[in-house]
Amino acid sequence: MSVTEGPTKTGGKGEKGPPGSLKELVEKSREVPDLLKKPKEKQLWKSVFRHKLDGSPRNRSLAVLTNVFLHLHPARINRDAVKYAFTWGMGGITFLLFVNLTLTGIFLMFYYHPSKGQAFMDILYLTHDVPFGNLLRNMHRWAAHAMVLTVWLHMFRVFLTGSYKKPREFNWVVGIILLVLTLLLSFTGYLLPDDQLGFWAVTVGTNMARATPLLGHEGPFGAELGFTAFNDVRFALLGGSIVDANALLRAYVWHCIAIPVIATVFMIVHFWRIRKDGGISGPAGVVLPREVKGWLPKDKR
Amino acid sequence: MILADPMFADGAQLWEIVSLPDNIPIVILLVLVPFYTWYALRQAKQNDKLIDELQVLDAKEAKTKHRKVQSHQKGWDEQVHVWPYLLRIEFLVALIVTVILIVWSIVLDAPLEEPANPNLTMNPSKAPWYFLGLQEMLVYFDPWIAGVVMPSLIVFGLIIVPYCDVNPLGNGYYTWKQRKFSIGTFSFGFLGLWCVMIIIGVFIRGPGWMWFWPGEFWDHHRIDNETFRHLPELLGFTQKESPISTALVGLIVLGGFVAVTSALFHRFFTKAKPEAYAKMNIIQYATVQFFVITMISLPVKMVLWHMFKIKYVLQLPWFNI
Numbered sequence: 001m002s003v004t005e006g007p008t009k010t011g012g013k014g015e016k017g018p019p020g021s022l023k024e025l026v027e028k029s030r031e032v033p034d035l036l037k038k039p040k041e042k043q044l045w046k047s048v049f050r051h052k053l054d055g056s057p058r059n060r061s062l063a064v065l066t067n068v069f070l071h072l073h074p075a076r077i078n079r080d081a082v083k084y085a086f087t088w089g090m091g092g093i094t095f096l097l098f099v100n101l102t103l104t105g106i107f108l109m110f111y112y113h114p115s116k117g118q119a120f121m122d123i124l125y126l127t128h129d130v131p132f133g134n135l136l137r138n139m140h141r142w143a144a145h146a147m148v149l150t151v152w153l154h155m156f157r158v159f160l161t162g163s164y165k166k167p168r169e170f171n172w173v174v175g176i177i178l179l180v181l182t183l184l185l186s187f188t189g190y191l192l193p194d195d196q197l198g199f200w201a202v203t204v205g206t207n208m209a210r211a212t213p214l215l216g217h218e219g220p221f222g223a224e225l226g227f228t229a230f231n232d233v234r235f236a237l238l239g240g241s242i243v244d245a246n247a248l249l250r251a252y253v254w255h256c257i258a259i260p261v262i263a264t265v266f267m268i269v270h271f272w273r274i275r276k277d278g279g280i281s282g283p284a285g286v287v288l289p290r291e292v293k294g295w296l297p298k299d300k301r
Numbered sequence: 302m303i304l305a306d307p308m309f310a311d312g313a314q315l316w317e318i319v320s321l322p323d324n325i326p327i328v329i330l331l332v333l334v335p336f337y338t339w340y341a342l343r344q345a346k347q348n349d350k351l352i353d354e355l356q357v358l359d360a361k362e363a364k365t366k367h368r369k370v371q372s373h374q375k376g377w378d379e380q381v382h383v384w385p386y387l388l389r390i391e392f393l394v395a396l397i398v399t400v401i402l403i404v405w406s407i408v409l410d411a412p413l414e415e416p417a418n419p420n421l422t423m424n425p426s427k428a429p430w431y432f433l434g435l436q437e438m439l440v441y442f443d444p445w446i447a448g449v450v451m452p453s454l455i456v457f458g459l460i461i462v463p464y465c466d467v468n469p470l471g472n473g474y475y476t477w478k479q480r481k482f483s484i485g486t487f488s489f490g491f492l493g494l495w496c497v498m499i500i501i502g503v504f505i506r507g508p509g510w511m512w513f514w515p516g517e518f519w520d521h522h523r524i525d526n527e528t529f530r531h532l533p534e535l536l537g538f539t540q541k542e543s544p545i546s547t548a549l550v551g552l553i554v555l556g557g558f559v560a561v562t563s564a565l566f567h568r569f570f571t572k573a574k575p576e577a578y579a580k581m582n583i584i585q586y587a588t589v590q591f592f593v594i595t596m597i598s599l600p601v602k603m604v605l606w607h608m609f610k611i612k613y614v615l616q617l618p619w620f621n622i
Binding site for chain 1: 323325326329330333334337338340341344345348351352355356360363367368369370371377378379380381382383384385386387388390391394395398399402403405406407409410411412413414415416417418419421422423426427428429430431432435436439443444445447448449450456459460462463464466468469470471472473474475476479480483484487491576580619620
């Protein structure tokens with residue numbers, strides 16, 4: 001290889017040294033200011049953002065469609081569908097609270113042992129010593145209560161707007177399952193501080209399971225079928241005949257792993273089906289009885 | 302006046318219940334549920350007005366009229382971009398909810414009682430507020446009904462709603478006129494039974510799950526001397542002496558209740574909702590009838606309990622209702 005190759009003259013600024021030489025390296029480093037200019041046209045930026053960010057219709061659509069977190073949304077929706085008066089935003093808030101609870105819950109799990117005696121000490125530790133521990137616990141508690149509220153209000157709204165009607169029947173069913181799961185999440189979490197409040201609430205709650213017809217030892221026909229306090233459905237829930245260490249562990253596993261996983265699966269279905277069933281139900285234009293075929297009785301047709 | 306009673310002299314007891322951190326959500330519920338009910342009814346009224354206006358027009362004219370209560374102008378696109386028009390709302394709502402949650406968590410501490418102690422019963426021992434409807438139901442029915450059968454029926458009853466509501470109207474908009482029966486039934490269950498039972502459980506039940514009016518001092522030494530009797534007993538049959546007649550009386554009364562309410566419901570429904578009745582198949586109709594009667598049986602049992610001091614209607618060797 002010849003050292004004179006290339007468009008450079010010998011000596012002076014902008015002159016490239018021989019390949020691999022220090023001079024060439026210094027010359028390359030002079031390109032840095034140029035490289036930092038117009039970052040949006042560079043490979044790094046383009047690899048992250050696949051489209052321009054201006055307000056053109058195409059880019060507004062791509063902003064939603066090329067983002068994994070946003071792509072559950074369509075690119076465009078009905079103008080009226082963003083009306084707060086119609087949706088009350090309760091479904092979205094419920095999901096936000098679920099995310100919030102997952103995050104605060106993960107933090108809480110770092111400080112919590114699901115064992116009798118230790119559990120209560122952990123709560124005291126969280127409340128008094130862990131930085132922001134009390135805030136964390138409070139937030140988890142109040143978000144849980146708020147979630148129960150928003151789930152109810154969401155159901156109320158969906159009912160009042162008739163949004164469970166064709167073709168969204170099955171999504172209503174999924175929603176009811178999610179409602180039950182929300183209540184179960186809340187209930188299993190109640191025992192975890194291992195204090196008097198949780199202990200007695202769960203005792204009262206699970207005592208009812210004793211009375212389950214057929215499956216509980218105090219329920220109708222339970223004893224006749226051979227159920228006792230040591231093999232009935234309440235025993236299965238508590239892992240024992242009283243609310244004790246096993247019940248705490250079971251509540252912990254249900255609360256932190258099993259029910260959230262199940263709820264997540266149902267949520268995926270719930271959100272997916274909103275899209276597949278044609279998006280949000282309204283606000284739709286009103287329909288008159290006479291416009292529905294076969295709805296009015298024969299004599300009034 | 303009960304409020305002149307020294308027991309009610311100050312609102313200390315009521316304040317104690319209302320200000321309990323764990324009860325804050327129910328206080329919020331007391332505000333939010335009426336607010337959103339009003340909010341929905343207001344929009345239902347607007348839509349109903351629009352329906353009335355459309356109905357007097359002839360079919361052709363009605364078709365061309367704007368069908369929504371939302372304002373609409375010529376030249377507006379029917380659709381808007383999710384980015385930014387929906388996402389900015391979602392972002393704003395997320396921000397507001399998070400701020401509320403942080404403030405709430407700074408101001409109020411989550412409750413923590415003493416360590417769990419199986420030897421020291423809490424009195425009253427209350428479940429979290431959202432389950433107090435079920436706990437209140439335990440007063441009127443045995444645990445197998447109140448704690449197991451009723452909750453299952455509530456869940457199952459909610460699940461079957463879309464499969465039993467044959468009314469094609471009111472899909473995607475608020476209305477009262479077009480869905481009186483379904484909205485009435487649902488509101489009766491959600492507002493009239495579920496929410497009211499929770500309010501009773503939170504604000505009225507005190508030690509020993511006894512009835513204390515809101516504000517009344519929770520006297521832990523109070524003893525209710527009311528004696529409850531069973532319906533067959535009032536008619537002269539006791540389970541001890543004549544179990545078969547007692548069971549029969551119960552079965553007749555309960556069967557009579559079901560028969561009468563079914564007949565009344567049938568009369569009402571076929572008169573008020575002939576279109577729906579014509580469209581429903583027998584399974585849909587029977588299911589609706591079953592759930593309506595089951596729902597009614599709760600307030601009926603409450604009246605029997607509070608006004609006539611009746612505990613059981615039906616007494617069988619295996620269970621009582």
